[in-house]
Amino acid sequence: MSVGAAAALGGAELVVSPPAEADVGNVGLVGVEALRPVVVTGAGAGGEGAGMAGASQVRVRLVRSGAGVDREGRTVARITAATETGLREVGVVSVAWAEGQEVAEVLADVDLSALGSGGGASGRVVLRVELEPDANERDNAAWAVIELRERLRVAVVGTRRFGARPRISSFVASDWLVLALEPGGEGQREQIEVEVLDAARIGSGALAGFDAVIVAEPGRVGIEGWTAMGVFAARGGTVLLTSSATPGAQLWTEDAARALELPWSIAREPVESGEGEGVLRARPAGEDDLLWYVRGELEELSRSVSVSRLLDVRAEDEGDVLLETAEGRPVLVVSRGGGVVSGDAGESAMGRRGLVALLATAVDLAWTDLPARPLMVPMVQELVRSGRGGGCSGRLGSGRGAGFGAPIGAVELSRLDGRGGIVAIEAASGRTRGALQMAGVLVATDIEGAGVGAVAVQPDALAARVGPTSRERVVSALVGTGATDDALTWSDGERASVEGAAARVRSDVPGPGLMILLAALGLACVELWLARVASHAAAPAGGVAA
CATH class of the missing domain: 2.60.40.10 (Immunoglobulins)
Incomplete structure (x- = not known):
């Protein structure tokens, strides 16, 4: 029984152990x-x-x-x-x-x-x-x-290449991302294994076995692909979205937001940055800093990046923004994704799960020079390494x-x-x-x-946190539970009988529990009498009941 419940009993007395006077x-x-x-x-x-x-x-x-x-x-x-x-x-x-x-x-x-x-x-x-x-x-x-x-297995959703890697002048978004994950060549596959998947062929089961997914060409992903990513994120996987470099409206944003349960609003049309406004800068570190390992160099690395075109993203939580432009437009936002998992018990909405990140600009030199800057490699590497394991x-x-x-x-x-x-x-x-x-x-x-x-x-x-507490503070706290001053007794010298307990309840008079029980019994008797009366039909005036 809690102290508050004991104090509510009629006539209850609280025998309280006195607080220690020595400071420790x-x-x-x-x-x-x-x-x-x-x-x-x-x-x-x-x-x-x-x-x-x-x-x-x-x-x-x-x-x-x-x-x-x-x-x-x-x-x-x-x-x-x-x-x-x-x-x-x-x-x-x-x-x-x-x-x-x-x-x-x-x-x-x-x-x-x-x-x-x-x-x-x-x-x-x-x-x-x-x-x-x-x-x-x-x-x-x-x-x-x-x-x-x-090792970690990472899927890059974009355009598959067959044969040797092309020249940098012919790079598409998936090429830049693979290079960031394997800056030292195929020898680094001992730590991160990268596989490029065709964006138009992502379906149920295509992401099984991967730890992270980076979407290089979101405009080519269909409804089934976004649904698969929602399940992937809900099961603890990391999803990194980038903007599409293709001209025109970004029609994929609503499908992605719905499947991944994104807490942001993403505009369809990109906006242009004015002269000097697209310089990248790092936001102050939050409690869950995914870029911790590069935080000491992040300010200098981000200052060398310029963003000329990006999608307008509105994040409800300021802590979601890791990188932004000089004019305050979010460039990299992160969130622990939700998503829906289907199982034997049906569909269950899950809470804090895999990391979902959005790069509001495209991995394309026409949008930003980020792919060719030193920040690209540590940013992608840290999102993959630190994002994994959130669930x-x-x-x-x-x-x-x-x-x-x-x-x-x-x-x-x-x-x-x-x-x-x-x-x-x-x-x-x-x-x-x-x-x-x-x-x-x-x-x-x-x-x-x-x-x-x-x-x-x-x-x-x-x-x-420890420290001596006065008797007045103890009394004040107990009185706040409903006990009265005259119902409190100190147990000085009674440690053996109290057994070191903080409080002991002794009820001297019947409390309200007995009165409630008697009232319930009385109400039951009244209902029984009314039911008996209602079960016998009354004889009409001047005749007999039919």
Whole structure:
């Protein structure tokens, strides 16, 4: 029974444990975030791809409170990786606190090279960040889920080429995009495998097995193709749209917006940029920065790009815009797509899933010089690498907020360590039923019991803050639940009888529950009497009933 429900009972008395008077210090983990949820290890045993397994970073957020905040300090966090073969320490990070500093955020390098042989490792890795013991043990650990992949498969939807690659003067959009994905030639297929698909022949099942799809010629994609992309995005895939370089209105925008459930309005007719207005610039980094790995050079790289023609895009959320022109027109916008997944239970609208990005200009030198600028390669590479994995794990404060979106195909979540109960997933929304109450890693399983992903649930950030609380504040909080001042009793010296509980309810007089029960019984008797009277017909005046 909650304190609020207990206080509502008539004559209830709350016996409250007094708050601690001594100030204690505490450092807690707010969360851990893998900058790249998917790490590409490379399929080869040697060469440049062999070292890619160690190319990973995690962002660690901490908060401290209570005693010691007014002094300098240092906190050490150790990072271990849990795989099918056991635990291994993969990193250590030290946080230096300044006087009065309460919140800190650091980047930690994580070495995953020892988790597999020859950089060809594959599978899910759970990272655990742990602090040294302090006043609050429950906020000393946080988790992140990383997926190791040998390679990513990317489909470029455009014009297929047979034979050798043409001269740059004859490049079409799909040629520029393939070059950005394989700037070093076919040798880079150890990390990213590219396949060009005919835009006019995209149908159901054509995108199976791919991690990302880049639409180079959207004007040639039919209704069936856009439907296939909507299903692909809803299942966690990354979709990058570009504008069509063909003259005339862009008739594909409505079909794409409907299939991918885009949160933007896209104009059909392109607009021309005035002199000096088409210079590209980067927007400030948001919380989920997909261009983090090139953020330090992004301003300089974008300044060299000029956009002369683009589609007018209106984004409801300012955080969706990554790149824009000097006059403020969005050039690159991103969103976690929705889409519809068809399954045994019918069509279910899914929530936060694969990344959908829109390049408002065409990959054509008549529209922009972006294809020939240094920004092209890191932009496309980061969208493919960082966008993948958005649907395989999630983060939220333990015990706070409503249900959240689970991995695609999941019907239930269970603790990785086997403790606790099973969390059910609502089929209609793909979300958990209510908030989670315990931090840790949850494994998502489908209807057949097979694993389909993992969710890292972080400690409650507000619960990590400690400090002494006066008795007046405790009384004020309890009175706000409906209790009265004279119904509160402190349990000083009664720890044995109270068993350390925060509150105990003792009802001295009958509460309103008994009165409600008696009223219900009385109403039932009245209804029974009325039913008996109505079941006997009355005799008409001057005669007998028929």
